[in-house]
Amino acid sequence: MSQLFDITLIALLIACAVAVIRTKDLLAAAIIFSAYSLVMCLIWQHRGAPDVAMTEAAVGAGVTTVLFIVTIARTVRRER
Amino acid sequence: MAYWPHWLVVVVVAPLVGAVLAPVVGRGRPKVVALWALAAMGVTSLAALNLIVRVAEDGPFSYDMGGWEPPVGIELRFDEFGASVGIICLLGMLALLFSYRYAEHTLPTERVPYYYSLMLLNLTGLIGFVVTGDLFNLFVFMEILSLSGYALVAVSGERIAEMAAFKYLVMGAVSSLLVLFSIGVLYSVTGSLNMADVAARLGDWGARSPAMLALAGLSLGFMVKAAIFPVHIWLPDAHAIAPSPVSAILSGLVVKVGVLGMLRVYQIFYAAETLDLTGLNTLLVWLGAISIVMGAFFAIFQEDVKMMLAYSTISNVGYIMMGLGLASSYGLIGATVHVFNHALIKATLFLSAGAMIYRTGYRTLHDLRGVGKAMPITTIALSIGAISIVGIPPTAGFLCKWYIALGAFQADQPFFGVALVFGALFIFVYYIRMVNAFYFQPATHPEIAEVSEAPLSMLVPVIILATLCLVMGILGRIPLSFIEPAVTRMLAPLGG
Amino acid sequence: MEVVDIRPMLAPLISFVCAGLVFATGRAAFWRRFWSLAAAVAKLAVVMSMLPGALRGTVYVFKLVDFTPGVGLGFRADALGMFFAVVSSTLWIFTTIYAIGYMEREHSRMRFFGFFALCVSTTVGIAFAENLLTLFLFYETLTICTYPLVIHEETPEAFKAGRKYLTYTLIGGAFVLIGTVVVYNLTGTLSLAHPGILTSSIDTGTLGLLFVALIAGFGVKAAIMPLHGWLPSAMVAPTPVSALLHAVAVVKAGAFGVLRVIYNVFGVELLRDLPFAHVLAYLAAFTIVTASFIALFQDNIKRRLAYSTISQLSYIVLGAALLTPLAATAAIVHIANQAFAKITMFFVAGAIQRTTGKTCVHELAGIGYRMPYTMAAFTIAALSFIGVPLFAGFVTKWYLSLGALEAGDWWFVVVLIASALLNAAYWLPIVYLAYFKAPPGTTMRVAEARPTLLVPTLICAGYVLLLGTTANVPGMPFSLARAAVQFVFGM
């Protein structure tokens, strides 16, 4: 059961990573990146690393995404 | 003689405090912040001096952070290679002094404190990198110096500065990740992060391939930092565009992080005796040789003075890598001494070129013709640097060439000795162009004759460095005898 | 007997300090001249003060810091080194006086005199080098210091010549460096204090490559064919520079290096068992004849002098390569003989150019009437080169022939005779033109060169005579050469 949960999360993680790269809309990519971080955060929580999970949630999903969005707002939204 | 043990902390913490307080001290007072930065480096230099004296008398020593013995806690370790802290402090002081005018005139007042802050952080990172005995701590300091390095490249605000910085950042970040990944691998097979402890436990895990992977990752990561030939592409733009005092630090010191990192990693793997390093050594020697030639080759086609100097850094790191890869005692001695001497020489070159650019506003050889008459002292310093970097005796550069060539013959690889000596000639080709332009060819811009000598805060560092280039050629034995025991210790497991 | 004494270091140091003073104060003509002359005299005095001791067999040694274990910056005035030092510091005085006159209206005189002094400093450093590394150090410095002199004119042609000069000599320097490294790696020492430091225990292939590297390295400056290409091009430099390059400093440094390699690095004993020296002798013989032959067709006086130099330098190399005491004596004394004669010729060429503006052989018709003293000096030098008895060149040829016979290679004597004939063929026409071919319809008035140009010329010519007539008088350079030979051959 736990194994299955793990595999599902990892598959989701890789899917998110591929989606981040394939999405042309940078804003969407940034949001997917945020989701990727949250999945990662779930995995870590599940692995018994709550400190890291919490940091990743705050920094990876939060601050990094905000910074990406600010950048995209200041530059261009679509990749060519 | 008893020594106050905490100098080893001071040497890292003093520039750090200087850096974080620079914005507090320097708000709206760019002159004060320069003095503040110099004072911070002064304290650091004092600490470095104490440490060097101590290591010369008693040999290597260490400091347990928080009183935790390694491998539980972090250990700072100061050995003979650590004496590079001395040159870091020296160059740091001189570059800061040189920055005084530069920052005042080129940067907006608001950004000046942050410029100094970044300089000091960079030096903090360098010093920490050199003195730490813990792999992860090494990574942390490497990040401090890398991040500040990327920013310092961009700080000039010139047109392609940001692009150069970004290129530098991406490659640097990837290489840092490789290093971190390899540290993780080493940790997984040894359970420790302390370098000495890792070395002792590396053989315990049955499979060798993880150690090999770690070695490969660390080598590749540090090669990118050292800008060895195929992964050098970030260097020329970054070093040429950066403000001259920054270029001096980047070319003289930051690039050496790759080399010193390599040296430290090698110490681990040599001591562990689990892997045969011959293959990697052969690769290093070849890459070193190719870097020498390619660096020189590209430099020949440059018109921009600082671009030339940047390419010449690639060549010179090639020397060092070759010396490392030869794995003979003379080769290693040559390599380590070249780490010191190249720092001196390249700083001389970049700072004197910077003084010329500051005064004239031109940066190509063609535009700078005839500057030798207008700025005699600066130009002489630049010529001394040029002669030195080619390795003409009796300057600092010669000794390294001599030792590395000797190391090649000692290691029974005469081809590389010959390649090295003739590679140096190749380098001479573009330096002679430079000297010709500055001294012997008629000025392109007549107004260049009106230019006055560089201001004192720029001239003093340049003079000191040029003098050292000469003095270290004659007294080169001093750093050498200093390094020798460390090299012997390092090579001891090889039976050489 | 070895004595620790600062004088071997003092000698190069004087010129070095002089260079510094010239750069510091040399905008004023007076100080420039004053320092140059004072240093020249002081240096000669220092060198000469060691001469009596050197003749008695005392060797003055002075060691500074070590570069690498056992090898450091060290100075050692043995007989061979003293010989070279005496010649170069004597000639420096004359060249300085001459240069002051010659360069009167030139640009960048401070630079000229500064680097001039540096060149002499390094030359004496080469003479007194205690080990191969110190020798290399000064050898390379000499290359760098002559560069600003070669391109002094700052014309495209001069830059081209300078580039060529650097290319040749720096590649030569690289060879020397490699050779030095190998010697150190093989033996752990680089000292030049012994008659040979290599031993036959090293395999022949390595020794052969080493010999090639070292001889090629020094041979570039000694202009052994086919490494001579830089020398004729370097003729674009001002005449005192040519004099310095061809008679005193650069080329002699190369030849001296060859002597050191043969006598102190390999040693006569070792080389006798190996075929390399013989090959070198053939190469030298080839150079002697070929360069003389090329000289025949040169119209520019200085170019003709250049090829003559190439030919004459190979006398030294040949003498060394024959490995017999008599030939060695010839090789060493030829350093002096060639130097004085060749410098005389360059002085003459320069004086003619400065006084009349003529630079080619065919323009010299009747010049003997106009500049009788100058041309007399020229004639003396020419006769010396041909090898007429009573002139310096004869001494060389005599001993060299004896040495060749001693070595059992009689046909080198043939080479020497051929060379003498060729020398006659390219020098005598000039003398003939000068004295017996007055251009029709012009009455020639005597219009000699300036005294600063003329006096050094005459003194040097006088020396040529002196060296030829009194070679065996004790206290002359010849006895020094003999002392050196005795040391080298263990006699």
Added chain:
Amino acid sequence: MKRALVAALLIVAAIPLLSIVAELPPHAAPDSPAYTHVSAHYLEHGAEEAGAENIVTDVILNYRGFDTNGEVTVIFTALAAVLAILLLPSEERVEERPAPAMPVSMVVRFVVRLLAPFIALFAVYVIMNGHVTPGGGFQGGTILGALVIALTIVLGEDEAHRLLPRPARPWLQAAAPLTFVVIGIAGIAVVGSYLGFPAEEPWQWVRTAWLVILEIGIGVGGGAIIGTLFWTMEAER
């Protein structure tokens, strides 16, 4: 073309990499070197020796405190870097600001204002309790930073700038490394080594106090830096 090549190369590179990671000590095995050497010491003695029940906090602030000292320096470096690159000269700063790119709805504004004190309280809780529960200085600091960001979006920059008074700003930004240096020097004075904590019987409350001070320093510094980073990048037009 280029992309296909890169992808192919990377797939080729994946094979040796995967085969090597397969040879690493088995995942999650309790007898792996990583678990039995240094970490075993931490887990066994951490709580008594280092003073926090959360062993991760022990490692971060005590055993490997110097790493964290470096870490806070890294984020300060990022701040200095961004300011050195983006900080606008004062003469450019006075010009009138355009309206926010996205108008913020009433509801959002109200909710953020309402929640702000609670978020701040939560951040303080995370910071102060880092030594007993998951979380700690940096996590709390990030929450503070996020709060600053949210308030900036809602209130506009000028209002939000008041959160960090200008004269105090450089001090706040430097808070984290400075706290470390101060505690480090206190360690030299009291225990005799940099970042040393007193562990003997009656002084354990000092140790706890120092841990909390460090957490607060990291939290305040981290929050200030993240807020400033956002402002600086956002102000660039």
Added chain:
Amino acid sequence: MIEALWNNLDYAASVVLFLIGLYAVIAKNNLVKKFMGLNIMETAVFAFIVALGVVEGGDAPIHGPDAHPPFTNPLPQALILTGIVVAVSTTALALSLIIRIHRQCGTIEADELREME
């Protein structure tokens, strides 16, 4: 090997993510995208190192009244906390550079920037 990989699934996943990120860094043209790739690489390395510290049935390493061993390895977690901060610092710097590049050159596509040089 497949079985070993299956056991070391976390490591394998990290390697795959690392390479996906590397692909973006090398092959993507948009600088922001490049940097997203770099962030993926970073998290991959972090995941790898955290995975090193996992223990069968391990709990969060917090000694409390109701906590009981085995605990997960705290050291890798501590390292990764530092690592995450380093990553966000790098990101902030890189994004500021991208903003500046956009202001100076009007584009953030690598090939267009190369043409401008």
